[in-house]
Amino acid sequence: MTLYRKIATQLRDEIMSQYSAGDLLPAESSLAERFEVNRHTVRRAIDELVQDGLVQRYQGLGCKIVQTPIDYVLHDRAAFSHNLNQIGLGLETEILSCQVIELPQTLAAQLDKRAGLPVCELKTRRLIEREPVCLIRHYLFDLPKGALDAYQGGSLHQYLRDNHDLELRRGSTRLRARMPTLEERSLLEISRGVPVMEVHTRNRCRRTGVLREYSIARSRSDLFEYSVEP
Template sequence: MNIAKHLEEDVRRYFQAGDYLPSESELAKRFNVNRHTVRRAIDELVFNGMIERQQGRGNMVVSQPFEYPLHAGAHFTDNLLEQGSLPTSRVIERGLTRANDKVAALFGVLPESSIIKLTTLRKIDGVPASVIDHYLSDVNWWPAVKHFEVGSLHHYLRDKLDVQLTRRSTRLRAVMPTKTDCRLLQLPSKTPVMAFKTTNVLKGTDRIVEFSSSHTRSDLVEIVLEH
């Protein structure tokens, strides 16, 4: 039994920053092991920055970023629901626009071709987390997409249009936030954001149908690369 893993899952699901873990003796009884084994497991959580030992008080849960595993099948909504968090997303801007040279090249269309653009604001447990510009290649989707308001865009495309998308590539770098980022994400101007540029293809094909550019709070989300 991986006690550290069990404790980590408990902390993410049931504890808030400032809460204290049960005593080592209580945990030893729960897992049917000795206190030394429990202490080693807690040491792992201390090393990972999830727990802080408080002299004479116990083991305190500290504020921590939300994990976002990055792989082909990664979905913001599903990942955070699995962690016991409440992710939300709403559209703040939508419409048809013209593809610039870069986006046109990705989609395999002529520059200035008509495409769909949506801007969404994502929150985690009510806290603004990221602002995303989504570009969709197929204007035939617009009659359905123009009614998209809240939730997962990919789930909406799947349910309304029977379109399933898979991540093809992601580029990530750190940048300073724009004034719009600071306003929407409630972020100080000197706090960097993570800038993602992502391409998604129709499942089972190599056809790129979505390009997204997002700015995500670096103090709120931790990217996990799975190998």
Template sequence: MKDLKGFIDRNSVLPLYFQVKEYLRNQIQSDHYKPDELIPSERELSEEFEINRLTVRQAINELVQEGLLYRQRGVGTFVSTPKIEQPLTKLTNFSTDMQNRGAVPGAQVVSIQVIPSSKQVAAQLQLETGEEVLEIVRVRTADGEPMALERSYLVYDLAKPLHGMDMENVSLYEVLEKFCGLKLVKAIQTIEVAAVYPEEAGILEIGQHDAAMLIERTTYAESLERPVEYVRSLYRGDRYKFTIEMNV
């Protein structure tokens, strides 16, 4: 490891831990430290910077809190894989979001079936409880890595052509427009932190106590005054983040 003393300005008004933190951030963002790569230990960094080990620890702790680094007990500290960012200012589908970020979108089908609507699903789709809906459960992937477990509920009378169709690695919104004449134009969406069940954690390849986000969306089609889709998606908190643009 190269001599790092020159990166520290002891006469600066910036705290030493902050200077170390920004040095490490720059190394991560410039791809000097690559995703899932082990960074130097606290001891190594403190010796190279010629500063207190607790100062280095504070810098690393803050980068862990920001999600740029993660720790493995007994092994060390690693660079996190960058999160995929999705804006919340426009209605888009998962496939388009991934393609816009240079990733290959995918969809692995868990199940497709016609079921009676639950009270919750019926309320979201403005149906009577028990009316038929088409339930499509898929694992959404980016470059083959699971990102979300998606449960879509569609008004069956409007989405009959999809029953029995191969939904592997296709965009649901594109299929709805092409085969059902439903162009989705508006949605109401909520986001909240959620716990995951063991089977969900296994599907998403995360720990049972890892962070996850539950996204619920009710989507409306052009020229219809009623919703056609209600979807509950469980997103990996370590690989996804949402942004909101606000104007005065």
């Protein structure tokens, strides 16, 4: 086994037994001195840990231990905030923008809607312990004018139930992994090379079955594991 892989193996064992999520590894210079190797060898060892998803590099800060992936279940109850609160994770919501737009032609064709149809577009960023974890773009259909004026964060679906008597259920869901855009990297504060998981969901009115929301969520792949329930 090469030297840098021996170091990576030892650090991997120490991370599992001695570190918690959010802890910082010692600086590369300290590790190089400890293992009596040059910094290049230490850097290659840490590269192995990054590839394994155990640590993440932050410019100017160092290497931070990644938390255990969140097991997020995709099921009939579609609310992102509700689902995370159910497993004990407090969630903050930042509203990035909220406006009425004309439904883009490509999306209209996909959803069997009329292109140019007025639709409410809401963009949010979700954070856990002040760390950004997910970006969501909501397209909401057939809402009255000003329906989201009082929405200031938290569960959007709870807000719709309480204020507009609209209860949604998850319909079809499509997932894919891809590399983030520069804007997504900035908003999610992720380093180069970390993919995002993109989840497209059609949410329907529970009573009528009519499509009322189409959402596109882009979450950090190093923080979420998705499981699907019928």
